[in-house]
Amino acid sequence: MTYAGVVVMVGLSFGVLAATTLSPSRRGGDVVRVLGLTGTRGFHLAAWGIALTVLAAPIDDLWHRLFGLDVTLWSPPHLLGLLGAAINTLGCFRIAREVYPATSRAAFAAVVVTGALLYIGLHFALQPSFRIAYLNGGVFFHFYAMLASLMLPVALVATAHLSGVRWTPALVLVGAVALGLVGMQIARVGFDLLQPVSVIEPEIAKDPTSPIAVAYLVARKNGTPPGATASLTQLLGLLPIAAMIVVDPRRRPVAATVAYALVLFALMAVRLAFLPAFRPLVPGTGATLVALGLTLVAGVAGGWVAGRIAAALGPAPRSATS
Template sequence: MSIRVAVVAPTVAIAGDRALSIAGFVGLLIAMAIGGWGVQWDIRWHLLIGRDSFWIAPHVMTYAGVTLSATIAFGMLALERVRGRASQGWWLAAVGMALTIIAAPIDDLWHRLFGIDVTVWSPPHLLGLAGAHLNLLGAMLVAVELWPGSSRRRAIGVLVAGTLLLGTCYVTVDPGVQTAFRRGGVFFFTWPLLGALGFTFILSLTARASGLRLAPLVVTVAALGLHVVGLGISDAGFALTQPVPAIQEAIAADPTSPIAIAHEMARRSGTVVGRSFLLRWLPILPAAVLTLVDARRRWIAGGIAFGATLFVSAGHMLAGAPSLRHALPAPGDVVLAALLIPPAALAGSAAARWLARRWPSPITPPA
């Protein structure tokens, strides 16, 4: 009887630890989704309302997501240390949240020194986004650690983390379209160039970590769905809070700001500002090509194919946008972009291959 108790007790403890790890993983994904939707709502708030303060509803939603994510990441890392284990996934997730938290006081100092900025591409904002990227990479690695080998749970966990990661990358890369509007020339291709690097890395890594050939296509379609849900949440939030717009005053105060440019681009295109889907469905065709090539096994062909398809499809669609007709590139700019974008995608594919090979329990896809 004593021997049986001695055997059963550790087994129950291990099962309890594993259940707690899974709960932490699921909680982290939910928290990051909440934070991501808060950021999406915050961007629309700036575009539609203009007035900003620390306690506006989208900020509160974002802070709640970040606080919950940080609590889970640091708590699980501490628990892993107490258990005597070293989880690389939770360590990476915690480092990511540390960067995001550090970005907040830096952002406040930046505003005090340089005034209120309304761009995603300020140093504090980019630091916070870098932290979110690392956190979600850590979440993906946690799924790999929790479910070694090929399993349905591992695939689902990796796909969800990959979807959130791609959504975060979208937010980071989106301002590239305004760069095209302002500068034209070869800068017309800023968005596809940055996307070739970031999107290919995320989609290739997700395919390798999940073991699913369809992963790139699934993740891009899911990221589009994530965007639609975010629009619904922000619409409901506006209906509930009913903020008083001050957007015309904000545009008049700085006609060259990203907010003013967004409104001008929407006016020229005849669209509603903050509701465009173009940049969310554009990556789907390149992702389908990457799926066809099989990112798990053919990283060189996959990277080049994704980059070439993104160059052609994004170039064609952006060139047809009325808001960018004044910024169309010259033939030499097109040639230069054609020489830059596929190699950028290849670099993203190579980085995904390098990282996946250093993660535990790699999946070897069937020949």
């Protein structure tokens, strides 16, 4: 399904650029030319972003040949692929503003759906942070809150800015959870039909300290399905998002993200403390205060970056007041 999605995105992104290049009548006023291809900035961003994801595939194959089967999401080829997907999704934000009138319902829906997809990708990239928390404890017990405060606001702030509606980050989370649950069901049906032979167990046996082995161990201790990336408990994330909405990410992205980071830190501290795998690792006051400080710094940086990216993607709708 992942490969099919990449193929579709390559076809759409570069197909539109090719059509615009070959048919001058299709060109609007805001077009640029890159490597011989003409198109809008949104389609260029989407196309070259997905090109990075495609480029990551042969690099990943070479990586496997050199170092064997890796079972970590944070290998260089995987990170390159995730970066390309994120850039592609940011391009979709821009495309939504190029294709639809800024204040139309279609533009609003396109921006929210794009925000949800970007949130899913960024949240997926953060999953190894829980393994690091489990293995290291201390300050790293709160590693997810630190990284989430830095990265997730890109999706939340951009959606609020481009939609012009302050509460759209809540829709982003709800949409992301819904899409994640649907995706898991589709994957489950696919596995039931195809019944592929798993190589995970032999790999775990080879190295019980590997990332995938640790992830399976944590899942068993917590009583959750191994590999699950979406659940209804993610809706608790509406609490930090509510703090962001109160401050208003459209007008004060940095302050809103700091509020988000503060509530997220408290929420994740409580959630992890109640999980069997993490309960023995709850850090002391000193480590917690250091982690809180780092999370707030990440919130400042994340809010600033998110605000700059959102502004670069396009202006807020003029009629935005809610």
